[in-house]
Amino acid sequence: MIPVAKEVGSLRAIAAGGIVSPTGNPELSPEKEKQFRRELVLRALATLQQKV
Amino acid sequence: MTTNIRVVHYLNQFFAQVGGEDKGDVGPTVKAGVIGAGRALQQALGEDAEVVATIYCGDNFFAENQDRAISELLRHVTDYKADLLIAGPAFESGRYGVACGAICQAAREKLNIAAVAGMDEDNVGAGLYRKDLYIINSGASIARMVPTLQRMAALGLKLARREAIGKPADEGYVTRGIKRNEFAAKPPAERAVDMLIAKIAGNPFRSEIAPPKFAGGKPAAPLGDLKSAVIALVTDGGLVVEGNPDKIEPGRPTRFTTIPIKGVDSLGADKYDAVHSGYDTASANLDPNRLVPLDTMRELAREGVIGGVHEFIHSTGGAHAAVDNAVQIGRQIADQLKAAGVTGVILTST
Numbered sequence: 513m514i515p516v517a518k519e520v521g522s523l524r525a526i527a528a529g530g531i532v533s534p535t536g537n538p539e540l541s542p543e544k545e546k547q548f549r550r551e552l553v554l555r556a557l558a559t560l561q562q563k564v
Numbered sequence: 565m566t567t568n569i570r571v572v573h574y575l576n577q578f579f580a581q582v583g584g585e586d587k588g589d590v591g592p593t594v595k596a597g598v599i600g601a602g603r604a605l606q607q608a609l610g611e612d613a614e615v616v617a618t619i620y621c622g623d624n625f626f627a628e629n630q631d632r633a634i635s636e637l638l639r640h641v642t643d644y645k646a647d648l649l650i651a652g653p654a655f656e657s658g659r660y661g662v663a664c665g666a667i668c669q670a671a672r673e674k675l676n677i678a679a680v681a682g683m684d685e686d687n688v689g690a691g692l693y694r695k696d697l698y699i700i701n702s703g704a705s706i707a708r709m710v711p712t713l714q715r716m717a718a719l720g721l722k723l724a725r726r727e728a729i730g731k732p733a734d735e736g737y738v739t740r741g742i743k744r745n746e747f748a749a750k751p752p753a754e755r756a757v758d759m760l761i762a763k764i765a766g767n768p769f770r771s772e773i774a775p776p777k778f779a780g781g782k783p784a785a786p787l788g789d790l791k792s793a794v795i796a797l798v799t800d801g802g803l804v805v806e807g808n809p810d811k812i813e814p815g816r817p818t819r820f821t822t823i824p825i826k827g828v829d830s831l832g833a834d835k836y837d838a839v840h841s842g843y844d845t846a847s848a849n850l851d852p853n854r855l856v857p858l859d860t861m862r863e864l865a866r867e868g869v870i871g872g873v874h875e876f877i878h879s880t881g882g883a884h885a886a887v888d889n890a891v892q893i894g895r896q897i898a899d900q901l902k903a904a905g906v907t908g909v910i911l912t913s914t
Binding site for chain 1: 786790854859914
C-alpha cells in the first residue's frame with residue numbers, strides 16, 4: 513500500500529506489520545511482538561523527523 | 565412529434581439587458597418572447613419549439629431571496645404553460661450559475677417539466693447541481709454564447725420529448741457521475757493494446773477511466789524535537805470503542821470517530837473493536853494495539869522519547885472510501901489536531 517500512499521502525496525510512509533495487523537505480528541510470541549511494535553514505532557517517529 | 569414545445573428562458577439582469585452589478589437587486593420579472601441572446605436560442609430551437617417568455621431576476625436578489633424568487637419565477641413558468649425551461653448560459657458568473665441550477669431544479673421537482681442549464685464546468689453552480697441536472701458546459705468565454713445555446717436547445721428538446729440522452733462528451737453536458745453498462749465494439753484487451761500503441765507512438769488517445777486528480781499538499785516540515793512533541797494516533801483500520809457507539813461505517817465511510825484515551829495505557833480487547841469490511845479484523849480484535857500502537861506510545865512517553873500522546877485517537881474505516889469523502893474526513897481530523905496543537909501524527913493503515 514506504500515505506492516498508493518506515495519501516489520496521493522503521503523510521502524512519509526513505512527512498511528508496517530501487514531494488512532491485518534499493522535503494528536503487530538500474531539505469529540510472534542507476545543514479548544517478541546511488543547519488541548517488533550516498539551521498533552516499528554521508533555522507525556515511524558524517526559521518519560517524522562526526516563525531510564521529504 | 566408535431567406538438568409545439570413551449571419554452572421559457574431564464575436570464576439574469578445583465579443578459580436581460582437591464583443593467584450590470586448596479587441592477588443586481590431587480591426582482592423576478594417576466595416578458596413575453598425573447599430578450600437578447602434568446603433570439604439565438606429561438607433560432608436553435610427551430611420550428612418545433614417556441615420561446616414563449618423570458619423570465620429574469622437580479623443575481624443579488626436571487627441569492628438573498630432564493631425561495632421567494634423561485635416561487636415567483638415558477639408562477640410565471642406555469643402561467644406560460646412551459647414544457648421546457650432553459651436557464652443561462654451563466655458562463656463563469658457564480659451567482660448566476662447557482663440561480664440557473666436552482667431554478668431548473670425547482671422546475672423539475674415542483675412542476676415536473678424538462679430543464680437545462682448552461683454554465684462553465686468550474687462554475688460553483690455546476691459543482692452543486694451537476695448530479696441532479698443536465699448542465700451544458702459553456703466554457704468560460706461569452707464568445708461561445710451561440711454554440712452553447714444550440715447545445716442547450718438540442719438537449720432541451722430531447723428532454724422535453726423524453727428521448728434517450730447520450731453521453732456527456734456527445735451532448736456537451738457536465739458529467740453527472742452516472743455509470744452505465746454497454747457493449748463495446750472491441751473486447752477490452754484489444755482496446756487496451758490500441759491505447760498503448762497510440763500512447764507509445766505519441767498519438768492522442770482517450771483513457772476510458774479518468775484517473776482521479778489528487779490535489780496533494782506539500783509535506784509538513786520535519787518534526788524537530790521528539791522529546792517535547794505531542795504525537796497523535798490516527799487510523800483508517802476502523803478502531804472503535806466496543807459496540808461502535810458512533811456507528812462508523814464498515815465501508816464507504818463518510819465520517820470518523822474520536823476516541824478519548826486519557827488515562828488509557830493500552831487498548832484492551834474488551835473495550836475496543838475493529839470495524840472494517842476490507843480486512844480480517846480477527847487479530848486486531850484480539851489485541852487492538854496491533855492496529856493502533858497505544859501501549860508502545862505510552863511506554864515511549866514514559867521514557868521521555870516523546871513529549872506525550874494526544875488525548876484522542878481519530879479513527880475511520882477506510883474500505884472503498886470515495887476520494888471526496890476521504891479528503892473531507894482527513895481535513896476534518898487535521899483541523900481538530902491542529903487546533904489541539906498536535907505537531908506529529910502516526911497513522912496506521914490496513
